[in-house]
Amino acid sequence: xxxxxxxxxxxxxxxxxxxxxxxxxxxxxxxxxxxxxxxxxxxxxxxxxxxxxxxxxxxxxxxxxxxxxxxxxxxxxxxxxxxxxxxxxxxxxxxxxxxxxxxxxxxxxxxxxxxxxxxxxxxxxxxxxxxxxxxxxxxxxxxxxxxxxxxxxxxxxxxxxxxxxxxxxxxxxxxxxxxxx
Numbered sequence: 001x002x003x004x005x006x007x008x009x010x011x012x013x014x015x016x017x018x019x020x021x022x023x024x025x026x027x028x029x030x031x032x033x034x035x036x037x038x039x040x041x042x043x044x045x046x047x048x049x050x051x052x053x054x055x056x057x058x059x060x061x062x063x064x065x066x067x068x069x070x071x072x073x074x075x076x077x078x079x080x081x082x083x084x085x086x087x088x089x090x091x092x093x094x095x096x097x098x099x100x101x102x103x104x105x106x107x108x109x110x111x112x113x114x115x116x117x118x119x120x121x122x123x124x125x126x127x128x129x130x131x132x133x134x135x136x137x138x139x140x141x142x143x144x145x146x147x148x149x150x151x152x153x154x155x156x157x158x159x160x161x162x163x164x165x166x167x168x169x170x171x172x173x174x175x176x177x178x179x180x181x
Contacts, residue, residue, distance in 0.1 A: 016060070023052050023064035024071065028078040039092035039141065040154050041080045046133055047165040049100045050126050053107025054173055061104035069097060092154070095140025099133040106132070114174065123170040130162035 030044035053061030068078055075084045080093070089097060110125040111118050134155050142150035 019056065019060070020064055020067065023048075023056065023061075024068050024078070026052070027065065027068045031078060031080045034080045036081070037157065038153070039145075040096065040137065040158075041093075042158065042161060043080050044165070045080070045096075045100070046103070046130055046162070047169055049104050049133075050107040050129050050166075050169050051172060053104035054110055054122070054126075054169065055176075056108065058105045058108030061108045062101040065101040065104045069100070072097075092141050092144055093137070096133055096137035098140070099136035102136075103129040103133050119170055119174055122173060123166055126166035126169045127162065130158075130166055134158055134162065 026048050027045065030048040033044045035042040049061075049065055052064050055061070056064060069089075072079045072084055072088050073086070077084055079088050079097075083091070083093070088094065107126070107129055110122050138150045138155040141154040144150075145153075
């Protein structure tokens with residue numbers, strides 16, 4: 001009789017490390033799926049940020065986003081347009097970047113489960129987090145330009161996309177098996 005196949009047990013840090021690498025990859029890919037606008041491009045970053053928080057939880061979601069921002073600060077071309085280093089954290093998109101770990105953390109605090117009433121709560125939460133990102137990004141941009149320019153070029157063009165990305169994030173969570181997020 002053949003010996004049964006024994007699956008080696010994985011190191012306890014392997015799963016979180018793999019999840020973190022996948023999160024970093026998702027954030028980087030979401031940065032490069034963009035429509036070039038000035039001064040702030042349209043990307044899928046906010047969608048991935050809220051999903052990371054919702055799926056990984058507040059600490060792991062925020063930590064993944066912070067690690068990704070750390071890569072950008074260190075010079076890795078992980079942000080939209082390949083922007084890296086200090087220029088990314090002092091330029092027109094810095095306010096949005098500073099908002100990302102906060103949004104990921106808060107997304108992790110949204111209710112879990114698959115009850116239909118929770119879907120509406122989660123959508124509203126995702127929409128509120130997108131509003132937070134836009135407020136922080138627009139506020140930073142207003143300090144660099146004027147409030148009128150910030151509103152016209154850093155907030156208003158992103159409202160429809162925020163609605164769409166909040167709905168998409170909700171649908172992704174609804175489609176997850178066993179309501180794990």
